[in-house]
Amino acid sequence: MSTLALQKAGLSKAQVIAATTLGTALEYYDFTIYSFFAIQIGQLFFPAASPVNQFLLSIGVFGVGFVVRPLGGIVIGGYADRVGRKKAMVLTIMLMAVSCALIATAPTYAVAGLAAPFIVLGARLLQGFAAGGEFGPGTTLLIEHASDTTRAFFASWNFAAIALGIALGAVVATLVNAALPKDALLAWGWRIPFLLGIVAAPVGMLIRQRLEETLGxxxxxxxxxxxxxxxxxxxxxxxxxxxxxxxxxxxxxxxxxxxxxxxxxxxxxxxxxxxxxxxxxxxxxxxxxxxxxxxxxxxxxxxxxxxxxxxxxxxxxxxxxxxxxxxxxxxxxxxxxxxxxxxxxxxxxxxxxxxxxxxxxxxxxxxxxxxxxxxxxxxxxxxxxxxxxxxxxxxxxxxxxxxxxxxxxxxxxxxxxxxxxxxxxxxxxxxxxxxxxxxx
Missing domain, CATH: 1.20.1250.20 (MFS general substrate transporter like domains)
Structure with a gap:
């Protein structure tokens, strides 16, 4: 899309990049924050296992997110090619918000029994599906909004947003671990980063709604x-x-x-x-x-x-x-x-x-x-x-x-x-x- 078209849409180049990549950063923040609290999640959702197996089971649940990423990429990528890039990107951030909410509010094994780990597993599958579906429409929309001489620069911001989301997750996890004692962290503190992801998601959705569709x-x-x-x-x-x-x-x-x-x-x-x-x-x-x-x-x-x-x-x-x-x-x-x-x-x-x-x-x-x-x-x-x-x-x-x-x-x-x-x-x-x- 030319600069003139961007101006007609009421968006500057910086706003197009921000609208596209903010959601990507939030989604990868949500996707990676789980790994920083794998120990606490293992203790709360897999208590019958040994400490080592608790961690392995928790990491295994983290890994299933990668398994479904190709499926998310194929399904949501096809959706973006069929009905539009913007609709696909709004969908992915909605799915990520739902999955983050499921983890943040999931009852522990002590409360819900075997249902507890299955709730977390379902949330991770949904997160992986959404994360897999995010990159194709996001990169495509940036490329189609850019001019012939700025496509690589525009597209680069989608990869930069992934790195920013990972860094943000690491910073939040570090602050939460440093601010809370171990008992509080295990009881409720580990839920805070996931709650932050829920709060931030509507902001990304509203910003993405302003984007101009490029599929034509x-x-x-x-x-x-x-x-x-x-x-x-x-x-x-x-x-x-x-x-x-x-x-x-x-x-x-x-x-x-x-x-x-x-x-x-x-x-x-x-x-x-x-x-x-x-x-x-x-x-x-x-x-x-x-x-x-x-x-x-x-x-x-x-x-x-x-x-x-x-x-x-x-x-x-x-x-x-x-x-x-x-x-x-x-x-x-x-x-x-x-x-x-x-x-x-x-x-x-x-x-x-x-x-x-x-x-x-x-x-x-x-x-x-x-x-x-x-x-x-x-x-x-x-x-x-x-x-x-x-x-x-x-x-x-x-x-x-x-x-x-x-x-x-x-x-x-x-x-x-x-x-x-x-x-x-x-x-x-x-x-x-x-x-x-x-x-x-």
Whole structure:
């Protein structure tokens, strides 16, 4: 959408970005806050288990959110391609608010028996479904609101919002843990962050209602921007999904593997590295929390910069340079941290890696939707990003931990990140770079 169109809609560029990404930040705050209170939730909802099993069961319930994310991406992405991006984004924030309310008000095992853990499980499934459905419509709407020379910058804010939501969750969790004694935290304090998520959701919904819909006439035939496939009509509830898996299958597969390196690197650096520092390098828990906040804030700041560079110097150039730098520096960074572990070194490594993680995630996240035609765009980005993030990224901490145990080498996770970056460089060769081009 042009600047003139934005002015007619009564929204500035900054307001469009804020309206789109505020909800994303709130949703990922809601989605991740659970992990910070897994111990308390385990004690209250799985009391019959041992302390270790309580934690494992609680983390298992957290993990189911990742399992349903691809389903949310497919269903809500298709909804966005069928009825509109704005309606899909309002729906996701409503679903996240409901799931947050379920957890915040859930009766404990002592009150409701076996129904208690099932309520939490249902809420986590709903959260995962909503989080999976958020990214496709949000990124698509930002791209379609941007001009030909600002698409990467606009799209970068959706990834920045994810980082901001994670950082916000870590900060709130830290403040609640510091302000309340353990008894109060276990009795009621753990519910406070979830209640905050409920209160913030209506604000995001109201802001998103002001957005201008960008889908337009979505009944026209459409063809792939990177292949020779014939145009296909976009009619029916599952037409966008069918098109992504048939007419645009090559692009869907290439996009998923092109995003593999980003998914693995962000989960290793933002989620695995802090816990690795505590378990393997024996740093204090506070070091993990602080480094997690630092990493998320650097990702938040670096993402828009990567978008600006991708608009100016092309998607592929920024993507390849950042991915290669990360590939060759991740092992020395891990080795430097392991040589003399400290909170300062952990934060320095987290911040350094986060810069290049953003540098190679943002360009590919805008390249993929630029290549899909408008009637399939939200579904296409949902399939490639959510599937990559859920399966390649979501299992990365487990794989990295398994590699350390298997090899006895504490630097094995670095080799894993480097390998993922190398593999994901290959499909980029076949992806067309549409920097500065006008989208249909």
């Amino acid at each position: 006439d979505h009944t026209a035939p459409h063809a792939c921007a990177t292949c020779d496939a014939a145009p296909s009509s976009n009619t029916g509830r599952y037409a966008a999904l069918k098109a992504a898996l048939t007419t645009h299958l090559k692009l869907t597969v290439l996009g998923t593997f092109a995003e593999l390196g980003g998914s693995v690197s962000v989960y290793i650096t933002a989620f695995f590295l802090p816990n690795y520092a505590v378990r393997t390098l024996h740093l204090p828990q506070t070091a993990a929390v602080v480094s997690g906040i630092v990493s998320s804030l650097v990702l938040f700041a670096a993402a828009p910069l990567a978008g600006k560079l991708a608009d100016r110097y092309s998607r592929k150039r920024v993507l390849v340079v950042s991915r290669v730098i990360l590939l060759v520096t991740v092992y020395p960074a891990f080795a430097w941290l392991s040589a003399e572990p400290s909170t300062l070194r952990l934060c320095a490594v987290s911040a350094f890696l986060a810069v290049f993680v953003a540098g190679h995630i943002v360009p590919v996240l805008v390249m993929i939707p630029e290549l899909f035609p408008k009637p399939v765009r939200a579904t296409g980005i949902a399939l490639t990003y959510v599937v990559s993030a859920s399966f390649f990224g979501g299992f990365s901490p487990f794989i990295a931990s398994w590699l350390v145990a298997l090899t006895g080498n504490v630097l094995a996770p670095a080799w894993y990140v480097a390998a993922a970056c190398a593999v994901s460089l290959v499909p980029v060769i076949w992806l067309r770079d549409r920097t500065g081009e006008t989208l249909a």
